[in-house]
Amino acid sequence: MSSTTNTPTHxxxxxxxxxAPSRRNTELALLLFAVVIPVFAYANVGLAIDDKVxxxxxxxxxxxxxxxxxxxxxxxxxAPYADPLLLPLATLLNGLGLVAxxxxxxxKLLQSIGVAGGKATNQLIYTALGIxxxxxxxxxxxxxxxxxxxTYISMAGALVLLLLPLVPGLGAxxxxxxxxxxxxxxxxxxxxxxxxxxxxxxxxxxxxxxxDALALASRRFMGLYLPRGRDLGPIIVVxxxxxxxxxxxxxxxxxxxxxxxxxxxxxxxxxxxSWIVFGLLMSAAGAVGVASFEPHVQTRVQAWLNPMxxxxxxxxxxxxxxxxxxxxxxxxAFGSGGTLGTGWGQGHSELIRFAANSDFILATFGEELGLxxxxxxxxxxxxxxxxxxxxxxxxRDPFGKLLAVGLSGAFALQVFVVAGGVMGLIPLTGMTMPFxxxxxxxxxxxxxxxxxxxxxxxxxxxxxxxxAGNPDAEMTQVVRPS
Amino acid sequence: MNKxxxxxxxxxxxxxxxxxxxxxxxxxxxxxxxxxxPKNRRVTIARYSSPRGDIIVDxxxxxxxxxxxxxxxxxxxxxxxxxxxxxxxxxxxxxSQAFGASQLESIDDGILTGTDDRLFxxxxxxxxxxxxxxxxxxxxxxxxxxxxxxxxxLQKQGGKGAVAAIDPSTGKILALASYPSYDPxxxxxxxxxxxxxxxxxxQKKVNPNDPMLNRALRETYPPGSTFKVVTAAAALENGLYTxxxxxxxxxxxxxxKGTTTELKNEGNIPCKNATMRxxxxxxxxxVFGKMGSDLGSDKMLAEAKKxxxxxxxxxxxxxxxxxxxxxxxxxxxxxSSIGQYNTAATPLQMAMVxxxxxxxxxxxxxxxxxxxxxxxxxxxxxxxxxxxxxxxSAKNAQILQSMMETVVKEGTGTKAQIGxxxxxxxxxxxxxxxxxxxxxxxxxxxxxxKLPDGxxxxxxxxxxxxxxxxxxxxxxGGLAAPIAKSVMEAVINSKK
Numbered sequence: 001m002s003s004t005t006n007t008p009t010h011x012x013x014x015x016x017x018x019x020a021p022s023r024r025n026t027e028l029a030l031l032l033f034a035v036v037i038p039v040f041a042y043a044n045v046g047l048a049i050d051d052k053v054x055x056x057x058x059x060x061x062x063x064x065x066x067x068x069x070x071x072x073x074x075x076x077x078x079a080p081y082a083d084p085l086l087l088p089l090a091t092l093l094n095g096l097g098l099v100a101x102x103x104x105x106x107x108k109l110l111q112s113i114g115v116a117g118g119k120a121t122n123q124l125i126y127t128a129l130g131i132x133x134x135x136x137x138x139x140x141x142x143x144x145x146x147x148x149x150x151t152y153i154s155m156a157g158a159l160v161l162l163l164l165p166l167v168p169g170l171g172a173x174x175x176x177x178x179x180x181x182x183x184x185x186x187x188x189x190x191x192x193x194x195x196x197x198x199x200x201x202x203x204x205x206x207x208x209x210x211x212d213a214l215a216l217a218s219r220r221f222m223g224l225y226l227p228r229g230r231d232l233g234p235i236i237v238v239x240x241x242x243x244x245x246x247x248x249x250x251x252x253x254x255x256x257x258x259x260x261x262x263x264x265x266x267x268x269x270x271x272x273x274s275w276i277v278f279g280l281l282m283s284a285a286g287a288v289g290v291a292s293f294e295p296h297v298q299t300r301v302q303a304w305l306n307p308m309x310x311x312x313x314x315x316x317x318x319x320x321x322x323x324x325x326x327x328x329x330x331x332x333a334f335g336s337g338g339t340l341g342t343g344w345g346q347g348h349s350e351l352i353r354f355a356a357n358s359d360f361i362l363a364t365f366g367e368e369l370g371l372x373x374x375x376x377x378x379x380x381x382x383x384x385x386x387x388x389x390x391x392x393x394x395x396r397d398p399f400g401k402l403l404a405v406g407l408s409g410a411f412a413l414q415v416f417v418v419a420g421g422v423m424g425l426i427p428l429t430g431m432t433m434p435f436x437x438x439x440x441x442x443x444x445x446x447x448x449x450x451x452x453x454x455x456x457x458x459x460x461x462x463x464x465x466x467x468a469g470n471p472d473a474e475m476t477q478v479v480r481p482s
Numbered sequence: 483m484n485k486x487x488x489x490x491x492x493x494x495x496x497x498x499x500x501x502x503x504x505x506x507x508x509x510x511x512x513x514x515x516x517x518x519x520p521k522n523r524r525v526t527i528a529r530y531s532s533p534r535g536d537i538i539v540d541x542x543x544x545x546x547x548x549x550x551x552x553x554x555x556x557x558x559x560x561x562x563x564x565x566x567x568x569x570x571x572x573x574x575x576x577x578s579q580a581f582g583a584s585q586l587e588s589i590d591d592g593i594l595t596g597t598d599d600r601l602f603x604x605x606x607x608x609x610x611x612x613x614x615x616x617x618x619x620x621x622x623x624x625x626x627x628x629x630x631x632x633x634x635x636l637q638k639q640g641g642k643g644a645v646a647a648i649d650p651s652t653g654k655i656l657a658l659a660s661y662p663s664y665d666p667x668x669x670x671x672x673x674x675x676x677x678x679x680x681x682x683x684x685q686k687k688v689n690p691n692d693p694m695l696n697r698a699l700r701e702t703y704p705p706g707s708t709f710k711v712v713t714a715a716a717a718l719e720n721g722l723y724t725x726x727x728x729x730x731x732x733x734x735x736x737x738x739k740g741t742t743t744e745l746k747n748e749g750n751i752p753c754k755n756a757t758m759r760x761x762x763x764x765x766x767x768x769v770f771g772k773m774g775s776d777l778g779s780d781k782m783l784a785e786a787k788k789x790x791x792x793x794x795x796x797x798x799x800x801x802x803x804x805x806x807x808x809x810x811x812x813x814x815x816x817x818s819s820i821g822q823y824n825t826a827a828t829p830l831q832m833a834m835v836x837x838x839x840x841x842x843x844x845x846x847x848x849x850x851x852x853x854x855x856x857x858x859x860x861x862x863x864x865x866x867x868x869x870x871x872x873x874x875s876a877k878n879a880q881i882l883q884s885m886m887e888t889v890v891k892e893g894t895g896t897k898a899q900i901g902x903x904x905x906x907x908x909x910x911x912x913x914x915x916x917x918x919x920x921x922x923x924x925x926x927x928x929x930x931x932k933l934p935d936g937x938x939x940x941x942x943x944x945x946x947x948x949x950x951x952x953x954x955x956x957x958x959g960g961l962a963a964p965i966a967k968s969v970m971e972a973v974i975n976s977k978k
C-alpha cells in the first residue's frame with residue numbers, strides 16, 4: 001500500500017501537490033449555485049401553491065446564504081485545502097430539503113395530523129446547529145488523528161447511544177415498529193445518527209492497531225485467507241450487536257448500516273476479500289435467522305413484497321394489526337411524477353401522510369421533480385460518497401483513510417437503504433435521507449460527518465511541510481506505512 | 483490500502499446505480515400504470531381539479547361544475563352539478579367525489595377531465611398561453627324535448643318504467659328515460675353527512691324501487707306482444723307468408739305442438755285463419771305462436787339475433803343483452819314467439835326493432851355520443867352512423883310497416899295516433915309475469931312515426947311496470963301508447 005505513495009506520477013498521491021490550488025474560490029462559486037437553486041425552488045413552490053412569491057423568500061434565502069457563507073469562511077480559515085465539492089453538495093441537498101419540508105408544511109392534510117406546519121423553520125434551526133457543529137469541528141479538530149486517542153471511549157459512547165432507545169421511559173416508538181428514537185422533554189432524538197460517526201471513529205482506531213494481526217495471521221484455504229479463530233472475535237461481537245439491534249429495535253436499516261460499515265472498514269484495513277465473504281454470509285444468516293422468528297421483520301418483508309395488499313388492508317374496516325399504506329402511496333407518488341415531474345408544489349405526496357416529510361421525503365422529490373430531478377438528487381448523493389472515498393484515497397495516514405471510508409461507506413449505505421426502501425427495492429426501514437429529510441438528529445449528525453470528511457481532506461490535500469532543501473528528505477519524511 | 487478503497491468506490495457506485503435503475507423502473511416503465519391506477523387518489527383529484535367538461539344536449543350543457551369550498555381537508559376543488567339530474571341520469575350517469583363515476587361520466591372521463599391523450603395538443607397549447615386546464619365536452623345525440631316528454635310521461639304515470647327513442651335512419655338515441663330516477667347532484671360531493679346519506683338512500687337494499695337502475699338499458703322485461711313484430715318479420719323473411727293479407731291457416735283453439743295445452747288469446751278475438759294484418763291488429767297469440775312454432779327455434783333465433791337480441795350494445799354506455807333462447811321445443815318456441823317464456827328485452831332493444839322496420843329493414847347501431855370536443859370546441863372524435871344488420875328486406879319491411887300502421891289506425895294502438903299527415907305504426911304489448919302470471923303485467927308499446935315524405939324521424943319503445951294500477955287497466959295501448967305519442971310529437975316538432 002505504501003507503493004502508491006512512492007510513485008510521484010500516481011494521481012492519488014498528493015505529495016507532489018505543493019502549491020496546488022486550494023480551490024476555495026471554486027467552492028465559493030459552487031456554493032452560490034447551491035444557495036440560488038433552492039431559493040428559486042422556494043419561490044417556485046410559493047408561485048405554484050399561492051400564485052405569489054412567498055413572503056419568507058428573503059428570510060429563507062438570507063438564512064441559507066448566511067449559513068453557507070459561515071461554512072465557507074470556516075473552511076477557508078481552518079481547512080483551506082479541503083475538498084471543494086463536499087460543502088456545496090451538502091448545502092444544495094440541505095437547501096432543497098428545506099424547500100420540500102416547507103412545501104409539505106403548506107399541506108392542510110399534513111397539518112391536520114400534526115406532521116407539517118412550521119417544520120421548515122425548525123429544520124432551518126437544526127441546519128444552523130448543524131453548521132455550528134461543522135464549524136466547531138473544523139476549529140477544534142485541528143488534526144483528525146486526535147480522534148484516534150478516543151478509540152475506546154468512542155466504543156463505549158457508541159454502545160450507549162445505540163442502547164438508549166431501549167431504555168424504558170426514554171425510548172419513543174415513532175415509526176411503525178422501529179425503536180430507534182429517544183424522547184428528551186419535547187425533543188425526539190435519533191441516537192443512531194450520532195452513533196454512526198462515533199462508531200466509525202472506534203472502528204478506525206481499533207482496526208488501525210489490529211489490522212496487521214487480522215491481515216497476516218491467517219491460513220489460506222481454497223483461495224481465501226481464513227482468519228484465526230481469535231481474530232474472528234471483533235467481527236462476531238459487532239455482528240451480535242447488529243443482530244441485537246435488529247431484534248430489539250426492530251430496525252433492519254440501522255443493523256445493516258453498522259454491520260456494513262464495519263465490514264467495509266475491515267476489508268479496507270486488511271485487504272482480505274475473505275472478510276467480505278464472511279460479512280455477507282453473516283449478514284444473510286443474521287437477517288434470515290431473525291426474520292424467521294421476529295414478527296416485526298416479517299411484517300416489513302410482507303409489506304415490501306405486496307404493498308397493494310397492505311394498502312387494501314389498511315382501508316378495510318375490522319382488519320387488526322398494523323397495516324400501512326405508505327409504501328403504496330409512495331410508489332403512486334413516484335409513478336405520478338413520471339419523467340419530468342409535476343413541478344414544485346403541484347404533486348400530492350401529502351397522501352403519504354405520516355412521515356411524508358421525513359422517511360418518505362424522497363417521494364415528494366420523485367413526484368414533483370420527476371425521474372430527471374430524482375436521478376440528479378441520487379447522483380449528488382453519489383458524488384458526496386465518491387468525494388468521501390476520494391478523500392480516503394488521498395489521506396496519508398491509515399486512521400484517516402479508514403475513518404473517511406467508514407463515514408462515506410455508512411453514508412452510501414444509508415442512502416441506499418432509505419431510498420431503496422422508499423422506492424420498494426428493499427424492505428422499508430426507519431431511517432431518513434441525509435440532509436433532505438426533516439429531523440434535527442439527522443441534519444446535525446450529517447453536518448458533523450461532512451465536517452470530519454472536510455478535515456481529513458484538508459489534511460490530505462495540504463501541501464507537505466516545506467522541504468528542507470533536499471527533495472529526498474521530503475520523500476522519507478512523508479512515506480508512512482499507511 | 484488503496485486497492486480495496488477503489489473497490490469500495492465501485493461498490494458505492496453500484497449502490498447508486500441500483501437506485502437509479504429502480505427509479506427508472508418506477509418513474510418511466512411503470513409510471514403510466516401507477517399514475518392511472520384508479521386507487522391512486524390523484525385520479526380523483528385530477529377529475530375535480532379543474533372545471534369538468536360538460537355533457538351537451540341540443541347545444542346546451544345538462545351538467546356543470548361548481549367550485550367547492552376548498553376548506554379544511556377537502557382537496558377536491560370542483561364538484562359536478564346537474565340540470566334536471568333525475569331526468570338525464572340514465573344518460574349521464576354520475577360523477578361523485580366520494581362514489582366514483584358511471585356511464586358517460588366514467589366512459590368519457592378522460593375527455594371530461596381533460597387528461598385524454600387526444601387533448602394533448604390543446605393542453606400543451608393552453609400551458610403556453612397560461613390558460614387553466616379544462617375538460618372537453620361530450621356532445622350527445624339526445625333530443626331535450628323528447629327526453630322531457632318521456633320523463634314527464636313516466637312521472638305522471640307514477641309507476642316504474644322506461645322509454646327509449648332512436649332515430650331509425652342513423653341510430654342516434656333521442657330519448658333514454660327511466661323512472662323512478664335519481665338526481666346525481668345529491669351525492670356529487672364527498673360530505674359524509676349529506677352526500678353519503680343521499681347515496682345510501684338510493685341503494686337497492688334500502689330503496690326497493692331501485693332508482694339507480696337504468697331501466698332503459700339495463701333491465702330486461704318480457705316483451706309480450708310487441709315481440710310479434712319480430713315473429714312477423716321472421717315469417718316474411720323465411721317466406722312462410724309473402725303478404726300481410728294472406729290467410730294464415732291458423733286454427734282456433736290452438737293446441738301447442740307436442741303438448742295438450744291450449745295457447746289462448748286475450749278475449750274473444752277473430753283469430754281463426756286470420757291474416758297477419760288482422761292478427762297483429764287484434765294481437766292474436768294463436769296466430770303468432772303457431773307461426774313461431776312452424777318456423778322453428780333456429781329460424782326465430784336467427785331473426786331475433788339480427789334485431790340485436792342476445793348481444794350487449796355499447797352506446798357507448800353498455801346495455802344488457804336481451805334474451806331469446808336457443809334449442810327450444812315447438813311449444814317453447816311458440817311461447818317465446820309471443821314474447822313470453824324466456825324472451826326478455828330492454829326498452830332499447832324494442833326501440834331497435836321498431837327502428838329497423840321503420841328504416842326499411844336496416845338496423846342502425848344505436849349510439850348516444852355524437853362527438854367529443856376539446857374545451858375550445860374543436861371536434862376530437864365524431865361518431866359516424868353504422869349499419870348493424872339488415873333483419874328484413876325493404877319490401878318485407880314495408881309490408882310490416884303497413885301492418886303496424888293498421889294497429890295504430892284501427893287496432894290496439896289507436897291512442898298513439900298523431901294526425902296532421904304523420905303516419906304512426908306501432909304494436910302494443912301486455913306481458914304477463916310472475917308465478918301463474920299473478921303479478922301485474924308489463925305494459926309495452928313500440929312505435930315509429932313517418933313523415934308525409936315517407937322518412938321516419940323517430941322510433942320509440944315504452945314500458946310501464948305498475949304494481950299499484952288496476953290489473954285491467956294495464957294494456958300497452960292504454961298506459962304506454964300516450965307516452966310514446968308525446969315523445970314522437972316532441973321529436974317531430976323539434977325538427978320543424
